Amino acid sequence: MSQAPLLRVSNLTHMYGNRVGCRDVSFELWPGEVIGIVGESGSGKSTLLSCLSTRQQPSAGLVEYDTADQGLTDVYALSEPRRRMLMRTDWGIVHQNPRDGLRMGVSAGANVGERLMAVGARHYGRIREQAGQWLDKVEIDPTRMDDQPATFSGGMLQRLQIARNLVTHPRLVFMDEPTGGLDVSVQARLLDLLRRLVTDLGLSAIVVTHDLAVARLLAHRLMVMRQGEVVEHGLTDQVLDDPHHPYTQLLVSSVLQP
Amino acid sequence: MSTGYNFAYLDEQTKRMLRRALLKAVAIPGYQVPFGSREMPLPYGWGTGGIQVTAAVIGADDILKVIDQGADDTTNAVSIRRFFARTAGVATTEKTREATVIQTRHRIPETPLSEGQIMVYQVPIPEPLRWLEPRETETRKMHALADYGAMHVKLYEDIARYGHIATTYDYPVLVNDRYLMRPSPIPKFDNPKMDNSPALQLFGAGREKRIYAVPPYTSVKSLDFEDHPFEIQRWDQACALCGATESFLDEVVTDDAGGRMYVCSDSDYCGERRDEVEQ
């Protein structure tokens, strides 16, 4: 077990005017750990994720990340170039709608290769080789490398987005409803893929989802959010099998059994 | 010279505003300086940016050459030349060697430029990052941070689709190892002429209200990949009129039967070579 957390969040609060986005959230994420954030729509999950991934400056609180050279550093105090570098090397962001995370006008290969080029890769052959390997890893036929993403199915788009994020071997990936909007069989395939990648690469991840089954499969730990606050927090199976907070009990008992 | 106009059409305050922008542009090679573009007596897209820059730098003893697609005798070139002859009373020429100010659309003359000459480029879209980032706030940030990696995505796409970098004009360059710049729609054939040129190169975009510059003897590098280096166009033919093999050729269709010929796009260069042969 390593000695330092990868991410430390202290008293993170974000207000939209008088409305609470998220309030007083604190936790630590350790290397190799996957945290699930669950809760109904409007519970502040996505706001929290945006604040963590530097896409939304929080009203108060601290987000510290274990940078290679300085250890735990306040991500909002980083200079813009360093933050950008972090976003495209150490971090990945998987959006719910793959179209938000992809460049729809360029080929699948260019989508995967972009992060490599952004950090200075200038050898076409090698960029292409790596893009091909990653397409293969996310189960996209590498012969589709030069096809436009618009010709891909929803599940393929989501897998392409994942490849695009993982090509620079990030340490931390933020996922916002990664299986949202996909039908069940496609979801299962994606979940299995994510699980495998997370284990094989030793990724840490923060996964926002409203699907408790997804949370159970992917996350080691769960945070249950309601009205912007974390109401319960613990081991995934403990939170789901022995929920304590009234809201968590309601959430768990509301799941439809097929 | 027509009366009733200020020298070179624009009023003195406007020209001073333009010169301030130009000075800043020269001081930061490749950086786009915003300026208050004026309404000109010709439409956007016809070279309003270039005309304003020319008006700001031209003096009574300058000799002006205007080219459009390499030729001195096309509509746009002729009317802009006449515009300055009438409003500034300056001498005009078709000879690259004689000119002190050369306003251009789409070409750099084949005849090497020399110290003291000023090239003025007409620019339709100055922002090289525009195709991949529509937000101006974001492109400015990208310039500020020299965050240009994504620019190679376009070149990657070319190679993936055509087997080679198929961008043939307005080919992106890095100026002074710092700012990414659109060289205006000149063919990439002309890109090497910009590098370390002894002439001052000024760029004006009237509609987009931007001015940028490459001072003399400044490095201008065309983007490329290690395994797909930058290359200029080559032709199998020589110019049908002057026999030049080293110049940029236009394909001219000569009849309805599909007959065609290749001629130098630079009419002055071509004419000069033919004169030499006759002598």
Next chain:
Amino acid sequence: MIDVRNLDKTYVLHTQGGISIPVFKQAEMHVDKGECVTLHGPSGSGKSTLLRCLYGNCKADAGAILIRHGDGQIDLTTAAPRTIIALRQHSLGYVSQFLRAIPRVPAIDVVAEPLRAMGADLSMARDRAAALLARLRIPERLWQLAPATFSGGEQQRVNIARGFASDHPILLLDEPTASLDAANRAVVVQLIIEAKARGVALVGVFHDDEVREAVSSRIVTMQPEVCS
């Protein structure tokens, strides 16, 4: 290996008017190496709950659960989640009543997974998984299939193989033989006896008297709301 002290557990059901269901109070238990302790009592007496508490799956209200981990001891009731995860990875195995099948993962990899998590290489983990599946009479043609489509008994045997594959020093068994026929039950009994001989500490709940008699070193009898 396991030391349970003064453990209290009450379920509070907020969705049903906040009623409290006390499960046990002041539960005490001690398990040593090479022992198989069986929890016995009528249904509702809290056998499964206690077992789940030992795995960290249920949160006790008061008391302590000390589990040996490496050279030290960890109190499950206060440990951080990541400590419990490490504990489960290296020291604490659990065979649940039902297999939670993961779509698309073949049976052999389901069984090999805990070993892989402990750091074993793929071929070694698969060899051990194959041996266990064979012992538990899962036909070899099923090994490469995802267990979601298996019968209840087959799923349960995959689950048992998974529990025994990793050879944790502590193993918790929640009615592992519930849906098995006599022959397979005998294999499980044999696996438990072998584990005891290796010095594994086991805690189990068995509905089947025969199995219980065969494997138990000690039997702890539980009554609803009270625990002896």
